Amino acid sequence: MINVLVIGNGMVGYKFCEKLVNKAPKAFKITVFGEEPSPAYDRVHLSEYFAHKSVEPLLMAPRQWYEENSIDLVTSEMVVSINREAKSITTHKGRTFSYDKLVLATGSTPFVPPIEGSNKSGVFVYRTVEDLDAMETYSKNAKTSAVLGGGLLGLEAAKAAMDMGLEAHVIEFAPRLMPRQLDEAGSNMLQATLESMGLHIHLSKSTASIDGDEAMTSMTFTDGATLEAEMLIISCGIRPRDELANESGLEKGERGGIKINESALTNDSDIYAVGEVASYKGMTYGLVAPGYDMATVVVEHLTGADTKGFTGADMSTKLKLIGVDVASFGDALDEGKQYKSIVFEDKNAGIYKRVNISKDGKKLMGGILVGDASNYNMLFQMMLNGMALPPHPEDLVMDTSRQGTPAGNTVDMLPDSAQICSCENVTKGALVQAIEGDGIEQFAALKTCTKAGTGCSACSPMVNDILTATLKNMGKKVRKVLCEHFDYTRQELFDLVKINNIHSFNELISDYGKGYGCETCKPAVASILASAWNGLILKQDTIQDTNDRFLANIQKGGTYSVIPRIAGGEITPEKLIVIGEVAKKYDLYAKITGGQRIDLLGARIDQLPDIWEELINAGFESGHAYGKALRTVKSCVGSAWCRYGLHDSVSFAIRVEERYKGLRAPHKIKSAVSGCRRECAEALSKDFGIIATEKGWNLYVGGNGGANPQHAVLLAGDIDEETCIAYIDRFLMFYIKTAEPLNRTATWMNKLEGGLDYLKQVVVEDSLGMGKQLEAEMQLLVEAYACEWKEVVNNPALRARFKHFVNSPETDPSLKFDKQRTQKVPAGW
């Protein structure tokens, strides 16, 4: 067996062992020396150490892994010399080990610039968990901290300081943050976002001295300015740990590090160097990916496998810094000014994107993404593979999905191969073929012919849009009338209902429709009437979809689910117990919903009023989970508890949910309130989402989860609660009055002529002069609210409708249940 010694048990040293035992199990005897007490851990995510308070979750592999793979792991022992002639090494404990092959993975050490006072207590470096432990202990008696260095690691260290509850100042010598990755505009954007999170940033600052007696208390800069800080974390770059090379005569690179060739070999053919300590063509690499590449090369070389060798590394990087996406790839800075660049900037959303393209406009050479790095992989691939650019290269950085999109254009942009109906696997091409080839002009006929929308029917609105767009493209005039019974659009019917004070389906169809209605127009009209007047929907129960007719969600087998409102997701232990007791009493399956509520499933129709009676007596109300209505306003714990919370998101969420509860709309409406930019409530995926800022609240609209996820976009920023409510009133009423049936806000906005700009004009700038009217209409609905279930529970005639047979007290004998993980579930269908 070949005896391999590895000096250094960092990320790269570990990765080498892992790759070697995988490639050639039992062919090598491996011994690893680490000077830290712990086995190798993930240094890239070091700041997470505070969250875990333990190194265990960060370990690359537990100690046991080394044992299982017969690797001798020697920790807390530093190798101090190499005897190349004897082929052995000696540790600081005086122990000597011989080797056949030696791998140096000693890594690097933080560079501490020669600043006066850097030996005072309170000055730390940021590299190991021991550094973090020492910092945390010290921070208990400190309030302010500074980080020297605004690079990648410095910002990570600043996050660590914030996590320790310290005021944190970042001091950077260069005029911008992350000077190796970002240009000035990208740095400005990142700076603005980080400052909004409470970080203080000082650029172009050179430190003259660290002041204080025994312990530091402040810093002085060369421009004479001072900064009070009780702690300083130095993060000014790294120096390779190449001291073992000095006496052993291993060759070093011009700027430090141990010189290696393409096989990661040093000038001694039995000694390799990998990771931060290795210098290839004068370059050392402080990122983990090139280190892993070197480890692969050494394993291939040792096992005699084919190898591409190490020929340098791309320094492209994508990471989340304190929750902000930052990516930089290829030639990001274009310091040689050889390229043309295209820049997109959205200061509201904190997004900066830049791509550098070759002078001939054909190739992508590099770029920078701040705030939104979602298309990093696509861009990086495009650059790596020298792919042709799109006809309008600005599309690479622009968000073209929303602004000013003309009506219908969203489905026009889909390729024919796009799968529209996933239940029946129907593509857009098949739908277009049916419309153009078979001459289908009716929505119902299109569904019958193609089967699209006949499964779960979630795609129906999109199928309808494709019908409209295709007919339009064929030069046919299209009006999206409701169905064969009403020759009006939903918006026209809404106006007719309001102007003529119509309160029932029968009135509307006899005055403005024909025939007897159907399963399309009845619920649509029911929704219009509810949005117009907010009367008790059970007064016309047979025009409601089954969920609204029985005020519960129908499930497989014909039982229903019960979801009481838990505004903002806040609930007392007493109320939780009531839910538990009810679930036990009626043998209901319990599950937590995605909207921070509790779903009780498997209730028979006849049990619903009894269940609700108990819930209402305990102070619950209907959650309208069954309705095309406001569902939940999710929230994070906010400033009441959270150390990052800027405002009380729970209180605001409850206020919003209480205001709009019971509001019926063309489709369901979801909302969320987050107490800071970390966005734990996921407000950007909601129809309207609210996020706390230093100055107030940001209001986002048009988000969507589900089948076609879409982020909400900023409607208004830094507004107070009252303004926020007023804008939501206007936004929701405008949506309710103008959307087509079963269109969520995102779909509605995508089709809205003029897009977001137009919506801002209507809601924020009040360009139509209808802001006050919309608010008044909403106020009427809010005042008309009553809990539907309370009405049913207290009304014997309404209660009597909740039974399976009208001529027998028996329950449905066909109901069948199975057990799953101790709870009941309906038998499969």
Add this chain to the structure above:
Amino acid sequence: MTPNEQTSETLTDAINWHLAARVEDFPENGGACVYVEGKQIAVFNFSARNEWYACQNMCPHKQQMILSRGMIGSQAEEPKVACPFHKKTFSLSTGKSLNGDTCDIDTYPIRVDEGVVYIGLS
């Protein structure tokens, strides 16, 4: 007496009429389920047309006892019911599947006498 009851009578000779429930047990322009002779039967009071219909309660698509909770309406002149689960529609007069992708359903003769609803089973 309703038109469809007359049609059914001409088609079958031996109809046994069973009392289902009273008129007021059924909502206007909607349905409810009755238990007759061990069968679940959906009964619809189509008051806008002054007509009554009866059909099997089971939707053939997923074999669910549910059609009585479905919404009724018309397609051209054809009276129909839509299953609450997946909106499969069936003719109330003939039982034919109107989407054409499920089996047809059974319909039953029905008559109303002095406020009482009767279902005919052969």
